[in-house]
Amino acid sequence: MQKNNLTRRISAIQLLCLSWLVIFFSGQLQADNVISKTGTKKPAFELVVLGDTGGIQDGNLSAFLLRDINEQHYISLDAGTLVNGINIAQQHNAFADLTVIQDPQWSTTGNILRQHVKGYLISHGHLDHVAGLLISSPEDSAKPIYALPSVNQTLIDTYFNWKAWANFTNKGLPPRLNQYQLVDLVPKQSQTITDTSLKVTAFSLSHPLESTAFVIEKDQDLFVYLGDTGPDQVEKQGKLKALWQYLAQQLQHKHLRGLVIEVSFTNQRPDNLLFGHLTPKWLIQELTQFHTLIDDKSKIKDLQVIISHIKYTMKNGPDPREQIKQQLNQGNLLGFKFVLATQGQRLHL
Ligand SMILES: [Zn+2]
Ligand SMILES: [Zn+2]
Numbered sequence: 001m002q003k004n005n006l007t008r009r010i011s012a013i014q015l016l017c018l019s020w021l022v023i024f025f026s027g028q029l030q031a032d033n034v035i036s037k038t039g040t041k042k043p044a045f046e047l048v049v050l051g052d053t054g055g056i057q058d059g060n061l062s063a064f065l066l067r068d069i070n071e072q073h074y075i076s077l078d079a080g081t082l083v084n085g086i087n088i089a090q091q092h093n094a095f096a097d098l099t100v101i102q103d104p105q106w107s108t109t110g111n112i113l114r115q116h117v118k119g120y121l122i123s124h125g126h127l128d129h130v131a132g133l134l135i136s137s138p139e140d141s142a143k144p145i146y147a148l149p150s151v152n153q154t155l156i157d158t159y160f161n162w163k164a165w166a167n168f169t170n171k172g173l174p175p176r177l178n179q180y181q182l183v184d185l186v187p188k189q190s191q192t193i194t195d196t197s198l199k200v201t202a203f204s205l206s207h208p209l210e211s212t213a214f215v216i217e218k219d220q221d222l223f224v225y226l227g228d229t230g231p232d233q234v235e236k237q238g239k240l241k242a243l244w245q246y247l248a249q250q251l252q253h254k255h256l257r258g259l260v261i262e263v264s265f266t267n268q269r270p271d272n273l274l275f276g277h278l279t280p281k282w283l284i285q286e287l288t289q290f291h292t293l294i295d296d297k298s299k300i301k302d303l304q305v306i307i308s309h310i311k312y313t314m315k316n317g318p319d320p321r322e323q324i325k326q327q328l329n330q331g332n333l334l335g336f337k338f339v340l341a342t343q344g345q346r347l348h349l
Contacts, residue, residue, distance in 0.1 A: 044068070048094045049346075053128075054128060060312070062128055062129050066225070071196060074117050075196060076120045077121050083109060084132075092344035096346075113136065113140060124151055142181075144182075151210065152184055168180050207228045207230065212227050214226075222247070223257050226259070230274055235276065248290065264309050266279060
């Protein structure tokens with residue numbers, strides 16, 4: 001009789017443990033599926049990471065897809081890796097909420113790139129930001145490329161010139177295949193992005209050649225993508241400050257949902273070898289500048305700062321990604337929410 005009671009009690013405890021495990025793991029799965037949400041607010045944007053490194057590892061170079069959460073059309077922020085990134089993102093279920101248009105002539109990857117990516121925003125002409133665009137162009141659909149004039153000029157001078165690659169654009173050396181319409185952005189002037197509800201405003205950034213920050217806007221919500229950039233104190237051009245001032249002003253009546261910014265090297269990298277890039281120390285210094293300009297600090301309390309462009313290395317030694325993660329956490333006195341971008345990841349912001 002006593003033994004029976006004991007068995008019953010043990011089964012009840014087992015059942016309780018099991019149900020806790022179920023609750024725990026279903027929570028985990030949900031957390032994995034949608035990586036993050038901005039507080040309790042409904043998300044405004046979806047971001048898919050197609051490539052997270054800043055070089056060395058082909059197949060995983062700077063590229064992100066962004067869409068208004070209520071639309072089926074993305075824009076591509078840089079395009080270092082496209083097809084491989086879309087394949088990996090599919091393996092991670094990153095397009096779970098997208099109703100992919102099924103043209104039977106094309107694979108799902110083909111349909112996502114051809115039907116759902118409505119334009120490219122290219123920050124600068126370095127190969128790790130455009131390789132995917134060049135390589136996939138023979139099977140891509142017609143769409144615009146939005147960039148500052150010097151960036152578009154680099155694209156036609158350096159790549160779409162019938163030497164490095166065929167001229168798929170509507171400018172530069174004839175014959176022009178007219179697949180990509182090059183749209184010159186005027187700095188600090190808002191421009192609509194065709195086939196989407198988004199608008200973009202471009203800001204010049206300091207790098208060995210001109211780079212760009214894109215402020216993407218959908219009604220009252222903002223998202224910012226920065227291409228490669230050095231810190232103002234090293235570059236001495238005040239370009240990041242101009243961006244922070246603009247954003248601080250916008251934040252008086254708008255919401256900043258997310259920010260993609262680079263950290264290429266660890267803090268061990270000396271300033272004279274930065275070549276227009278950031279380290280954890282310099283990123284935190286820049287974000288602190290931004291923070292001081294904002295009147296109502298609660299406006300950026302939940303802001304996700306998504307770290308891109310960590311330089312992959314083939315050298316033996318400590319993993320730079322782990323080091324950068326540690327250094328960001330150590331220096332994070334203002335409580336910024338850092339997320340290290342991972343290829344295939346989807347974020348709701
Ligand atoms: Zn780069
Ligand atoms: Zn670069």
